[in-house]
Amino acid sequence: MQRFSQKKGSKELRMVEQELMHLVQKGDEEAFEKIVTMYKHRIVNFLTQMTGDYQKAVELSQETFMRVYFKANRYKPMAPLSSWIYTIASNLAKTELKKAKKLSTVSLDDAHRGLGNRVAASDDLPDSFLIKDLKQALNALHPRYRIPIILKDIEGFSQEEIAQILKRPVGTIKARISRGRDYLKQSLEKNERNVDVSNNTEECPHGNT
Numbered sequence: 001m002q003r004f005s006q007k008k009g010s011k012e013l014r015m016v017e018q019e020l021m022h023l024v025q026k027g028d029e030e031a032f033e034k035i036v037t038m039y040k041h042r043i044v045n046f047l048t049q050m051t052g053d054y055q056k057a058v059e060l061s062q063e064t065f066m067r068v069y070f071k072a073n074r075y076k077p078m079a080p081l082s083s084w085i086y087t088i089a090s091n092l093a094k095t096e097l098k099k100a101k102k103l104s105t106v107s108l109d110d111a112h113r114g115l116g117n118r119v120a121a122s123d124d125l126p127d128s129f130l131i132k133d134l135k136q137a138l139n140a141l142h143p144r145y146r147i148p149i150i151l152k153d154i155e156g157f158s159q160e161e162i163a164q165i166l167k168r169p170v171g172t173i174k175a176r177i178s179r180g181r182d183y184l185k186q187s188l189e190k191n192e193r194n195v196d197v198s199n200n201t202e203e204c205p206h207g208n209t
Contacts, residue, residue: 017081024072032072036065039082042155043089049150050093051100052139060096064089079164086155087165090147097143137187145180148173 017038023031043064047057067088068075075084138146151157151165159177163170 014080018077021072021075021077021081024069025075032065032069035068035081039085040065043085046086046150046155047089047093049138049154050090050143050147051096052135056096060089060092063092080161082157083161083164086151086157087167090151090165094143094147133188134184137184140187141180141183145176145183148176149180149184152177 017035020031020035024035040061043061044054044057047060047064048054051057051060064085068085075081138149141149147166148162151162152159157165159170159173162177163173166173
């Protein structure tokens with residue numbers, strides 16, 4: 001088995017992935033472990049962005065790869081492996097979000113706890129408030145807008161690939177990304193106005209003199 005390298009071209013990478021999946025379909029656990037190694041960090045980051053809960057994202061990622069292994073025979077090489085894995089992960093995330101909504105157990109404080117190593121270090125940066133506002137605005141988006149935006153702007157998928165993952169027309173995906181970005185922009189602008197008002201109040205605590 002050829003060793004995986006991020007420097008491989010997309011065509012060569014796809015061939016490697018298909019070969020690995022062919023072995024997984026035969027019950028090869030070593031090939032499955034290689035697939036997990038290739039995708040686990042990306043899937044955990046994606047699910048963290050989706051759920052706002054790092055521990056839940058880890059749990060869902062484990063379930064994602066369990067399904068990859070036990071449902072390997074359902075994979076068709078016509079589609080990129082990444083699209084198939086992200087489809088499984090996004091479906092699990094949507095189910096989890098529906099459960100959370102029904103139980104009304106998700107609060108903003110819980111949603112931003114443990115958002116993952118990739119964003120945790122940003123708290124010390126000058127733009128940490130902007131990052132926090134962006135995360136809050138993203139978490140507040142309906143999943144129909146949040147999922148395609150995360151797949152496009154964070155995970156780097158094309159609109160065509162996202163359409164394949166979410167099983168929606170490309171036109172629908174384009175519209176949802178555009179509308180979702182508008183919602184994010186409006187939310188960030190609203191937060192910025194609130195900060196300006198707060199700052200002005202602090203500077204003139206007694207009003208006009």
